[in-house]
Structures are given as C-alpha cells and as structure tokens.
Amino acid sequence: MLYLELKNVSKNYDGKNKIIKDISLGIKKGEFIVIVGPSGCGKSTLLRMVAGLEDISDGDIVIDKAVVNNISPADRDIAMVFQNYALYPHMNVLKNLSYGLKNRKISKDEIEKRVVSISKLLQIEELLHRKPSELSGGQKQRVAMGRAIIRKPKLFLFDEPLSNLDAKLRHQMRIEIRKLHDKLGITSVYVTHDQVEAMTLADRIIILNGGKIEQIGTPKEIYENPNSIFVSKFMGTPPMNIIKAKVKNSTIEIGDISIDLKNSYNEEYIHVGIRAEDISLSDFNNSIKLRVDIDMIEHLGSESFIYSTIENNPIIVKSSEFIETKEDKLDIYINTKKLYFFSDKEGKIL
C-alpha cells in the first residue's frame, strides 16, 4: 500500500519554466527513499513541495491517503531536517526539541518522556541546556535529527542533512541515520547529491535529472542495470567508462578490435559502457584486449586508479595492485559479459 504518492506533480516558479516536470511516484510505508541528482535538478523543490513549503503548480500529493495540496506544513504531520540544521538560535536544545510538541498541545509529561528517550537515543543528554551556537556541527546535526524524530511524524524529509559535515563525521552520521531508520521505521525521503549516501542509505533510489525521473530502483538495480548513460555515470566511483564507438554492419570497432552486436542498431555511433571493476590487467575468460594510452596513475594504498584514454575516450581502470610502469601504453582486458550499450542520440540503454 502506498503511503506517499505523487501524481503528475509539476512546479514552475515563474509561470514559464517547469522545474519539476510531471512526476509520479509511490512510496511504501517504512521505505527509505533517496532522491539524487545533479545540482539544480529540482531535488529540494520536490521535497519542499511534499513538506508544503512550496506550492504545487500541478498534480496531487497524497500522504497516507489524504490529498495534502492545500494543507499547511504543520498539519501534514511531516518533519524535515534542513541542510543548515535550522535550529532556533534563541532556544536551548531542550526547547528546540519540545517546541513542535508544545504547539501541538502534547502534555508536559509526554514531552518530558520523549525528550528523555530521544536525547538518550541521540546521545545529546548533556547538551539539553546549551544554545545551538554552543554546539559543534555534528551535535547540531543530532539535535536537528532529534527535533524531527521526537514528533513521531508520518514522514521524514531530509534535505542534504550531512553536506555541512566533514567526511569522517558524514560517514558516521550516515550509518547512524540508517540505524535510526531501521529502529523507528518511519517513511523517509532523503535528498542528496552524494551517490555514496544514496547507495548506502536507500531502500530505493530515485534519480532526478532536469526535473524528471531518470530511473527508480533499488541501489543494486540502479548500479547493475542503469537505463541511461546519465545514470551509469552518476552512480559508482569511479563513474562508468563510456566509449563512443563507430558501428559498422552490426559490429562495433574500438581501436583495432571489433565486437559483434546482438541486436540490430541503426545509428552511426553507439556508446559502450564498462565499469572500472570489470576491467583487468590480465587475461581472463570472455575478455578482450584493448591497448590504451596511460595519462596518470593514482595510488590510494589499497588500490590504484589508472587514468587512460583510447581514441579520446577516457577510461579509468581500477587495480588492487600497486601499479608502476614506465611505459605510456598498457594492455587492458575488458569483460565482454559486462558491457552496456547506450544509444547515441538519447543515451538510453539498448
């Protein structure tokens, strides 16, 4: 059963350009949905429309069977965590946590009970009497989470909640957010432009591009079956290698090798995708050899990235060995079973 539903939702700010273009989707109760996409693609706009902070130009938003288009943010029973935390600077942590509850006429005893349990859960018990200005970034983040959780809302909305934290803390909070979700089971919509967050947090990922849904699916589906070049390049570090190749009589030519296409295809060019981990430096079954020009090698300790090109197409190769070579050419072996083919004009999977 769907808990949050968007039906043909559109948004334009100026009456001309549609920022959100006719989006429909359904989210089940308890799901953790992550919306990813490049900057300016409309992620925040979409989330804010669900929250009620932004008008809906067209379509319907349904939360728990009720159309909420004209319902105020306070009455939608949602909670939102903002990128810059948006804690009330003049209230201490305790008041920040209880403000939303007080306004909903929840009894003092109940508020106190929830404050105690939430502050324990988030380990902010010692901070209750501090002002937000006296907290570190990570602590503010916890309080902001607490302010959302304590309400026990129908829906959690997160707008890039971790992007103001340093890498280490971000990693730690990411794990905590997922743990909290598993514990509380509240339906969540989480906006980020960090694909690692998307892969690790989501039950399902929505990839947004230019105000349209590019693909919806579990992290595994998105990673293994990207349905466009855009998605394939967006998910995964390093991004999928894309080689633009000429098509001749249903065979493709890359360098001095040629690959047969299974299906017929009648554009002049085709884009061949291959992930870095499906390329090896030694021969194996179902592999074909490509000779590439080495640009640079990056050593990360546990692995090395080899940045190379073939016919002006950049190719990144991942190796678990420490690669050292004086040569400027290299033989790589790509797994023909793991090739993706995308159309030239639309960039869609074939």
Place this chain on the structure above:
Amino acid sequence: MKKVQFNNRFIPYLFILPQISIIAIFFLWPSAMAVYYSFILEDAFGISSEFVWFENYKSVLLDSDYIASLGFTLIFSVLVTFFSLAIGLFLAYKTDKSIKQKGLYRGLFMWPYAIAPAVVGLMASFFFSQSNGDLYNFLNYLGWEFEPKSDPLSAQIMLIFVASWKQISVNFIFFLSGLQAIPKSIIEASLIDCKSSIKRFWTIIFPLLSPTTFFLLITNIVYAFFDTFGLIDTTTRGAPMGETKTLAYKIYQDGFLGADIGGSSAQSVLLMIFILVLTIFQFKYLEKKVHY
C-alpha cells in the same frame, strides 16, 4: 588584524584628534557649561551673577510646571516609542511577507524618513489646522471635538500622532532588514513546527528580532525626548497652556525665551542624568533578554 607601529608615539593621538575635538566641542564643553551655569543665579538683566549651589535644582524640582512637563514627557515618550515601534514592526512584517509589490511597499514606507522633523511639524499644522485642515475636519466630522489650539488632550494626541508617524519609517527600515536577516530555513522549520502565525511571530520572529528592537527602543526614546523639539516648535509650541511641553522644549523656552539660564541649565543637567540612568538601566536589564 595587522598591528601598526608608529615611530612617534604621538601620531596615534593625532589621528583621533578630529573625533576627540568634535566630542569636546559639541558635547563635553556644552555639558560642562550647563553644569557650571546650573549653579549660577543671574539677575534679570544679566549684570550680576551669584554662585548658589543647588538652589536652581531645588526650585526646578519644586516647580509644578516642571513636574507637569516631566509627566507629559514620560507619557509622550512611552506612547511615541510604543506606537512607532509597533506600527513600524507591523508594516515591516507585512511587507516582508508580501511576495508581490515588496519593493513598492518598501519605497512608500521609507519616504517619510527623508522629511525633516520641522517640515513634518509644518505639514501637521496644515492637516490639523482649524481653517480647513483635512484631519481636523475629519476628526470633528466623526463627532470628536478636536481642538488642538485650545484643548490640551487634543493637542497632546496630535503631537503623539505626528511624532510617531515621523519615526515609523526609520523603524520600518530597521525592522525590515532585521527580518530579512533571519535565515529562511528557520522560518520554514517553524512553519512545520507551529501552525499559528501569531504564535510563530511571538515565539520565533520577535525573539530573533530582539537586537534590532533593543537598538530601536533606545534610539526611539532618545528621539522622543530630544528630536521632537522641531516638531513641537512648529506645531503647538507647548500650547495651549504648556501641556505639550516636553522637557527638552521647556529647557529651550525657559532658557532662551525666559532668559532663566540657571534654571534651564539645571534642567538640562537633570535631563542628561535621567537619560543616562535610563540607558544604563536598559543595557543592564533589557539587554539580558536580547539574543544576539
């Protein structure tokens, strides 16, 4: 910050000299003169003068005129400060919330700021003139016997009205920029947390504006005490019977028109002390409630 070392240790003093001399010439010197004259009694022709210690203060404080003026000044200042702050804040809040025509409202509400107090007074005397003043006619038409020339209450209300009106635009500008400085996400967080916009205003917006409000409170009180001088001088001149005389205006009347230099000097010293105490009090007690 970079620390600059001067070869000659007097050079820094040279740099602050202009500022110091302005303070000295326009504040310290007159204040000292006021204190000096407040201890002096001159005869009516200004020929002989006598050092009388606190005689001038005594007669000022025992003067029922002075007490009446003090009473009026307090009520006047409180009401002018209250109305100009409240209305300025209200208009700023509404302007900030309006999406369309924001610039238009902002421009219109800011205009009165550019008008000098004396001109405001002049305009007021036209509007409230017995001979065909529009507001005069309107108020009388409503059935209120509004006679600022003869009825003290009418005159006082008129002054409070005009003095507040003049100050609203300044307050409006400060409040508007104060409102715009509140992060949007905090307003949005409160939209989710609290349904009632009135409650939101008092629990979130008003506290976050408190530095602005505190600053304006002090400047508005000072305005009501001192800067309304030109306004009074161009409208009532203390009329009908001295009921619209603020302390500052009374000092001017007694000193320049009444030639009671000693008495008016004593009054200015008292006024100075009063404002000083008031401001210290505000900083000491009210500032604790301000969230910076």
